[in-house]
Amino acid sequence: MPPKEKLVVIIGPTSVGKTALSLTLAKRFHGEIISGDSMQVYRQMDIGTAKASEEEQRIVPHYMIDILEPDEEFSVAHFQAEASRLITEINQRGNIPFIVGGTGLYIQSVTHRYEFSEASQDSELRDRLQRLADLEGSEVLHKRLADFDPITAERLHPNDTKRLIRAIEIYEKTGMRMSDHQNRAATSPFDLVMIGLTMDRAKLYERINHRVDLMIEAGLIEEVRQLLDKGYDPALVSMQGLGYKELIPYLYGEITLEKAVNDIKQRTRHFAKRQLSWFRRMEEIQWFDLTDPNDYPQVIATITELLEGKFHQTPNI
Template sequence: MTNMKKENLIVLVGPTAVGKTDMSIELAQSFNGEIISGDSMQVYRGMDIGTAKVSKEEQRGIPHHLIDIKEPTEPFSVQEFQQRATKLIEEIGSRKKRPFLVGGTGLYVSSVIYDYQFSEVEEDNTYRQELEVFAKKYGNVALHEQLNEVDPKSYEQIHPNNVRRVIRALEIYHITGEPFGERGQQPPISPYNVSLIGLTMEREKLYERIDLRVDIMMEQGLLNEAERLYEAGVRNCQSVQAIGYKELYEYLDGKVTLEEAVTTLKQNSRRYAKRQLTWFRNKMDITWFDVTQEKDKMLQEIHQFVEGKLL
């Protein structure tokens, strides 16, 4: 019995604001590639500035997939992402192009690389409603702390404000007696021949870059973008739990000043970058490249790494 040749998959990950977009386009041009976005929020239409969505001009003719495929009121799950991305990898390969999976949402990227098996767990609507009432009465953080008691892994990976996912993780534990963070753990064997590239930089420099990017987003009209969603009645949706929107919603609700909202946005972005790096280092076998080194040298090193994997 002959072994099926594995499809090549080039994966580029890294924390927010590290420079994944530019690097992915340069590499895709070099390796005849098409890019699949591995970002859980770039799927939403009308959420361009806050998600740092690549513009048509920036794409430089490189096809990009899984961008602008959902309305902000629609849900989007890791399972749906995995199904769509897996199909796209096959389609891109059939065109004799190289698929690139690029993004910062660790769970989404891992689900494709390691072919996570998501077992279906039934729902317990009564228990779910109890948790929703608890969250309204005592707050998101108190609900999140409940998760820490039964499922520390999910507690680390799910933000307190993502109440929907916190409740689902608690519900799965309630039904199965097994922590969601322990379910479907796959050995790190991939169905693909993966070139796994990570972009990084010294932490303080990254944080400075994040703060600057928030300032630029505000200048570009992030507040107007959030106002459009707010006025369209997009509330209590997965999309506006994204960093950049939830903080400005607090301002639009009159709970904080704009200056306070922007300060919180910067702080949450830095914390998110830290969580991303923790995920990538704990969950993936990544070869890291420091983006602060001389660019041509870094590109040469990445080319050598990818070519070695492809051969």
């Protein structure tokens, strides 16, 4: 039986410090980084998605970044297929793949080989649900989904109309919930290490607020303006991303900049809370608290020792 492919996963809520840690560890263990963020696949959306900088991408190879235009289709099944291919290629080069990100479903679809529903599409049902969302808001779809599939409803944002419709469609067509369809392996097929980063909630929220301020200073408003000027529909899944959705009404003159920025901060804090709820259900994660900066060197040393023991590989110090 061939040896299992190696895989390291670094997850945690937004702003907790995943990028910095992943660069340090990937350099030490001949690593290559696969972005596990569902928004970083889109080109022209750099500031709001907090992509690794060009300099950081030169330090360590990065994948699943800038592979699609904002109006192109992308799904967890697409991510699963591409990430699985990359994991094999990186292992074949003798390196270690690191999946780094905060989209729990995307990452777990790879680590535990989810099998996704092939339920046929019903265009009439989709049109009817879309009209309902247009008339009453996508929140009505979210509430409807929560009635029969609270697990899927918890992971989907109330404004993610496209995925809400798909989840309802699967139930209407098959009588089964999307969460039932997403069968997963009991154990991971990989030689897997899952590292979870956490932090005192008050400090995490402070970091989130600061990051949003930095994004505004870095030109996020102009980034969103350029996307609109190029004709990208505000209803696109990509344009519903954190930082983009809230600035659109400001650019249309409907709200003040202060309200838009406060909305970004609030929505991002809520998102971080949902991320942590999802991650807490993933039993394989080994958690590390980054609340105290003085503990960081010891965290690095502990994880380095963990990976060295797991993969029998001497790190580059």
